[in-house]
Amino acid sequence: MFYLPFIVYILTIAPFVDCKGIYSQEELFKSAIIRKASVGDLLNATDHNGNLLIDTISYAYPFLYRKNDQQRFDDFMNDFESMVLFSNKTYPYKTMLNAAYKLKLFLKVNPNVHYILMDQQFGKWGEFDSLFEVATQIADNQMKFIFDANANGSFDLIDKIHADDYLFEDAKHYAGFTDSIIELMYDQISIYNYKMVKLFSILDNFITSNYNIKTSLMEIEVKEPINMNMIYDVTKNYYRISIIENALKQNSLSFVVTKINSCLKQQANLFAPNKTFVADEFSSLLNQLLQYKASSASESIASIIQEYEKFNSRYPDAKLSTCVISSKLGSFEDIKTTYTFAVVQNIWKYKQVYDINQNKTQVCSNIFKSLLEDNNATSTLLENTKKIWEQWTMSEKNTWKNACVNIQKRIITNNNLSDDIKLEKIASTINDYTTYYKTRFSKINSIPIESFGSVEDFFKCFN
Structure with a gap:
């Protein structure tokens, strides 16, 4: 058993451990419900610059340099403003539904305008493209x-x-x-x-x-x-x-893993020389999720989306969102949109998602064993870090390497310490490091520990 001081210590630092990923789908669900319920407010809502909905769309005009583009945009906005401003405010959902689809049609034939607007925000309501997701949900209710x-x-x-x-x-x-x-x-x-x-x-x-x-x-x-x-x-x-539900019933979603692996490995310069490791790491994780017997399609897809979001956070240049899984399922972002549609429209019941670290006993045991392993004075932690530190600065590499060497020499190979004390000291050393180098917290947390988890998971084992 771990000593009581160690438990108190871990509970003390636990609030600083970033566990947001576990709750990301709950946040996604709640925010989607709120967006749908409040979409009518966008008729009067403001974005971060204090502009009305119409003015937010007008933001694109200064970035249109060709006269033909400007004229088409002017013609559209005149029609769009009339529809929005003179609509029956008694039925805001219908107004926003019509507005969203009118805008969507225009953007489809004018993708340059969409490219300009896609990163805009409607204040706290949500991102620009969320308008189209909500419109589809409203359309389902209306038809x-x-x-x-x-x-x-x-x-x-x-x-x-x-x-x-x-x-x-x-x-x-x-x-x-x-x-x-x-x-x-x-x-x-x-x-x-x-x-x-x-x-x-x-x-x-x-x-x-x-x-x-x-x-x-x-x-x-x-x-x-x-x-x-x-x-x-x-x-x-x-x-x-229906595709997702049928595939899960037949345990045949493995093609998703195969396709993702292919997409990642095609990006020649992204993870070099660790491209294969990163692709295999994510694919291995998805395979574990697919083998997990979830109680519903909602739970299974939510788990996959959760890991997809974590992966995007760790490797923002991966552009996994553009990976087309299949012609009918679309991209990962399309699957995410479908998941949101399904839970908001109550087709799938929302549940707290399965986390790969939920089986703590086995996972934590593997993590502890891997960290404490003495590989001829070679730090397991350092060797695993080298698999992902291609984008680190030289200073980040050197200081972390020194920390790993100290962990190996002073803790792991010290036969006078019990395993419990060793784990306590490893946690203390890592915490001291990330406290001193606050900007490196996420990078250190994301270091894999073999195929069992990460440094972040190491700390979760004591919650």
Whole structure:
């Protein structure tokens, strides 16, 4: 057993150990709920410069240098301002839904404007792109009518497609497309979620065969405020949810690990010469998570996202967010968006996520054993540090190397000390180091200890 002074010591320094990652998904969930509930406030909200929503979007104008770009932006803003300022404030959700999709359509054909605005903040409400996530959630709430018969005994979606059939004069497989939708609408047995998945497949297959008319199809207004673009975005989330759930049931999400490993190793200069180690480290971690028998899809995906966020924090240049997992699942950011959609819309029940260090007995035992191992006077801590210190300064390398050598010579190889005392002194030495070099705290915490965890996990073992 550890001595009481050591336990008191660890409890004293514990508040300074960064354990934020464990709660990141809880924070994500809570902030997503708040953003959705307060999105109507953006009609009057300010960003960090004190500008209104409209002025925040106008921020892009000075960075448009071509006259054609400026003219398109002016035309859009005139229309956008009229819609927002003269909308019925009694229904702020509908106003923001329409505003978000109008803006989204403009940004899609003007990606240079999106690039300028994507890092903007709407005050404490959230980031610029969060507006589109929330809009999709609101759209889901607004389109529950879609499988309900209207007053004429028909369905709004079918009626609108038939009314606008002139758009599809040259479309391939149009008859099959409409027949499939009609069959789906009259399906009185299947549940809503299944129908949404099926509807996405029908829409996506038709668009794939007729990509030239996608824009026209997306602009069709089915029933105010819902248009086909909203239906497509919402059903895509249901489709991705179904892929994830089915893959987890069959234990077949390993392709995610394979794809991530491939993405990381393709970035030739990112981790050199430790590129393979970093990629394998993250892939190994995900494999452990996938082997863990989570009680729900929500818990499994939340765990993966949590480690993804930690990885991004440790290796901000990895650009893992751009790694496309599959054509249907999209990127890691798309999976994160789908997770948020699923828990906010109550499709998946939110749960405190599984942490890889939850099995403390085994993990901590491995960490302790690894740290105390005497490898012919070679510091295990130093050898593991060398795997990730490529971006460290020479001063950081030298001072930490000296600290590791002292730990090895004065503590680990000291046969007069018990293992409990050795671990106490290792913790004390590391804490003294990060107290003196405060700016290096995160780097030291992220040092791996074999495949069992990290220095951060070493301190967690005593909480």
